[in-house]
Amino acid sequence: MTEKFINILKGAERLAKLTDVDKVMQDLSRLLKKTVNSRWAVVYLIDRERRDFAPARSCGLPARYLPMFREMPMAPDKIPLLKKILRDKHHLLLNDSGVSTLLTPTLRKLLGNITLLAVPMLVNNQVMGVAFVARDKHYPSFSDAEIALIKDVISHAALVASHSILFDESLDMAVEMGKRVDIILTLDEINKAISSSLSRDKIIATAVQHIERLIQCELVVLLGEENGSLAVMASDCISSEIPPELLKGSHPNVVGSCAVKSFAGGESCYINSLSARKRLPHLDRLLRDAGMQSLLAIPMVSKEKVNGVLLLGDTEPDRFLEDDVFAVGKIAGQIAVALENAKLYEDLENLFIGTVTSLANAIDAKSPWTKGHSERVMHVAEFISRALGLDDAAVERVRLGGLLHDIGKIGIIEALLEKPEKISEDDFPPLRLHPEKGVAILAPIEQLKGVFPGILHHHERYDGSGYPDRLKGEDIPLEARIIAVADAFDAMVSVRPYKKGYSAAEALQELIKCAGSQFDPVVVQCFSDYVIGEKLSGASRQNPRAGR
Numbered sequence: 001m002t003e004k005f006i007n008i009l010k011g012a013e014r015l016a017k018l019t020d021v022d023k024v025m026q027d028l029s030r031l032l033k034k035t036v037n038s039r040w041a042v043v044y045l046i047d048r049e050r051r052d053f054a055p056a057r058s059c060g061l062p063a064r065y066l067p068m069f070r071e072m073p074m075a076p077d078k079i080p081l082l083k084k085i086l087r088d089k090h091h092l093l094l095n096d097s098g099v100s101t102l103l104t105p106t107l108r109k110l111l112g113n114i115t116l117l118a119v120p121m122l123v124n125n126q127v128m129g130v131a132f133v134a135r136d137k138h139y140p141s142f143s144d145a146e147i148a149l150i151k152d153v154i155s156h157a158a159l160v161a162s163h164s165i166l167f168d169e170s171l172d173m174a175v176e177m178g179k180r181v182d183i184i185l186t187l188d189e190i191n192k193a194i195s196s197s198l199s200r201d202k203i204i205a206t207a208v209q210h211i212e213r214l215i216q217c218e219l220v221v222l223l224g225e226e227n228g229s230l231a232v233m234a235s236d237c238i239s240s241e242i243p244p245e246l247l248k249g250s251h252p253n254v255v256g257s258c259a260v261k262s263f264a265g266g267e268s269c270y271i272n273s274l275s276a277r278k279r280l281p282h283l284d285r286l287l288r289d290a291g292m293q294s295l296l297a298i299p300m301v302s303k304e305k306v307n308g309v310l311l312l313g314d315t316e317p318d319r320f321l322e323d324d325v326f327a328v329g330k331i332a333g334q335i336a337v338a339l340e341n342a343k344l345y346e347d348l349e350n351l352f353i354g355t356v357t358s359l360a361n362a363i364d365a366k367s368p369w370t371k372g373h374s375e376r377v378m379h380v381a382e383f384i385s386r387a388l389g390l391d392d393a394a395v396e397r398v399r400l401g402g403l404l405h406d407i408g409k410i411g412i413i414e415a416l417l418e419k420p421e422k423i424s425e426d427d428f429p430p431l432r433l434h435p436e437k438g439v440a441i442l443a444p445i446e447q448l449k450g451v452f453p454g455i456l457h458h459h460e461r462y463d464g465s466g467y468p469d470r471l472k473g474e475d476i477p478l479e480a481r482i483i484a485v486a487d488a489f490d491a492m493v494s495v496r497p498y499k500k501g502y503s504a505a506e507a508l509q510e511l512i513k514c515a516g517s518q519f520d521p522v523v524v525q526c527f528s529d530y531v532i533g534e535k536l537s538g539a540s541r542q543n544p545r546a547g548r
Helices: 001-019 021-035 064-073 080-088 104-110 144-195 199-213 258-265 282-289 322-364 371-387 392-404 407-411 425-432 434-442 446-456 478-493 504-514 521-535
Strands: 040-047 057-059 092-094 113-123 126-136 219-226 229-237 269-271 296-301 305-314
Touching: 021 040, 021 057, 021 126, 021 144, 057 144, 064 144, 080 092, 080 113, 092 104, 104 425, 126 144, 126 269, 144 199, 144 322, 199 219, 199 229, 199 269, 199 305, 199 322, 219 258, 219 392, 229 258, 229 305, 258 269, 258 305, 269 322, 296 322, 305 322, 322 371, 322 392, 322 407, 371 392, 371 478, 392 446, 425 434, 434 446, 446 478, 478 504, 504 521
Parallel strands: none
Antiparallel strands: 040 057, 040 126, 092 113, 113 126, 219 229, 219 305, 269 296, 296 305
């Protein structure tokens, strides 16, 4: 008896060290079989989601019984014994299992020659499982001492198992919470990034970057609605080359595909294994041949209208989980709203630029010699600013400044602009007022405030002898220094009433000659090195009739 008790203590100690629930249940069944001279022992854990008992762990169970005990539904509503244990939370001893009404007919037949002890696994007075210990009927039934010993062993195992389950659930919950927090933070990052930009390209690039980080899939494709069909706005593939049909700007054949189903139905479409499908539409087959297995398409919806589809792919089947669908759905919605706002902004900007261009053209149209001058200056100035590495906002200021630099000439006498000979010193005072007049004319337009320095100071000279404020060197706004070079270059290569136009090379030499006195030498050098060449030598002379 002492040796058996020592073995029980050793078994209980071994149970306490286990951290895997399955191992706890397996060792418990072994310990129960050895402890009380039983024929076999079976342990079940309750599955609260399914409202039944999970597949058994056993020791000593005859091979012919194994399939039945593992496959038989152990539902409390069908087996009175389990229902009673759950309700009473007390052990049950069946000395004549073959006739017990607590068992189903199948179990009565199976256990006819067995004395069965059923003991609930209790933790905090809650049933987390049940252990069955069986003894042949020709042996004496379980004694009170044996039952007490079995209950103690099972109680100990239940406590170990509950701690292990609680630990596993805590880990799972921590991982799940981590994922959720990551999703929320990423969604917030995406929202901030795309909400702070009204550039379609930047919105799309930001979204693709964050999706790849969050979902960690192989393929990301953004498809936008374009004239009733889907066009690729952006695509990226980590592990392989993107099929040509999915490159930016392409119009892939999407008939019958996962993407078009999502677009047409306004709901997500998921294919867990492309290779498992015998017939695939063109686009899905293309992706399968490129190595993709899982495919997830999420509609991009804004104002109850589907504007495109976010298509994700991965080389592993069953890759996308419910959390992925949730996260991608939120991202797709953010992208749709951001792109819609960007489109509205672009429409307003185009309308604004169109109006401003009309203003500039009205000035240029005052003389046949000035037609197109402002737009050419705008393009040349844009090339220079980009070559200098200015950011998009600065480039836009230079563009608009170049377009509107002569807007103040609207108040200049037309006869002065049409004068067939070089303008005299007496004619210069009213002409020199056009930068200030331009700013005064545009002052009510709030959107153009950032453009005013370029317009006001584009006739300043690098040596400080220009107008209107005689600014010198880098005190002259950079936008104005760029516009000055672009304006002078176009004026030199253009025909005037009083002179022929220079060649591009001649004009460039004149700019270099005046660098450091009239013009910023850095801007002139940049223009010489990166812009003039083949890019602009012909473009700036498409219309040789230009203005001052």
